[in-house]
Amino acid sequence: MGSLALITTLLILSVIGGGSAVEYSVTNTAENTPGGTKFNNVIGAEYSQQTLAAASDFIWGIFQQTNPADRKSFDRVSLFIDVFDEVEFKDAPAYASNNEIHWNGNGNRDEQLLYLNEGIADFVRLKAGYPAPGWEGPGKGDRWDEGYSVTARFLEYCDGLKSGFVAELNKKLRDSYSPNFFQDLLGKSVDTLWAEYKATYAN
Structure with a gap:
């Protein structure tokens, strides 16, 4: 997973909001691939968790959500490092579901x-x-x-x-x-x- 993909996943927090005591988890299901190995060696789970927390604070500031009551309440955000066919990413923006970061196509929302x-x-x-x-x-x-x-x-x-x-x-x-x-x-x-x-x- 490249740094661009990590940055993009962090921005999904702008959509899902957040509560006060949020736990950030990172799961690398691609550890035996070149990208998964690079993630572990260059970025790592601990740094990713720190970055997710810092991104949360930054985004809450952008959206003027200094009061936890102004944010969508959830307890956990999970970042998954997975292997995807490149075709899946062609027109696939990142999205969040059940406080987990994933990638998806356009869905059924108003365009x-x-x-x-x-x-x-x-x-x-x-x-x-x-x-x-x-x-x-x-x-x-x-x-x-x-x-x-x-x-x-x-x-x-x-x-x-x-x-x-x-x-x-x-x-x-x-x-x-x-x-x-x-x-x-x-x-x-x-x-x-x-x-x-x-x-x-x-x-």
Whole structure:
């Protein structure tokens, strides 16, 4: 498992939240493979647990969840190092289920919400200083809800208009989803905000 995959799994915590006394576990089921051996030798379970805990604190700060009551309650987060066919990863974003980190395809969620969730995860990664090589730069993309780096950059722009915007948006997404959340929080429709964002970075 590469460092990019580990960083991505850490960002899943932005979706699942967390309680106060969380236990972090790491299981390497690929110890007899080159990747599993490299994980043990270069990263290791202890460092991964420390990193998961530090990532939790960082993400709770991003989402302004300083009070444990504001977080989704759970006792354990498990990280699994597994062997997957490369084809499985082609279009497979990471996701969390039962407080375990896994990888999965698009699932059955609303497409716009799916890509907004991916954008929020990449926004956290952006704020942590881990943009991936090849990420779209500010102002790029055709739609605000393309997901991943395009949506992350747009959310960064919106957060610049109102500090804490993404934290407030994340809170709203707990119960439902509507593109009107942008209007509620910033006083403009998401389409207007997207047009202004594009104009800001126009060459």
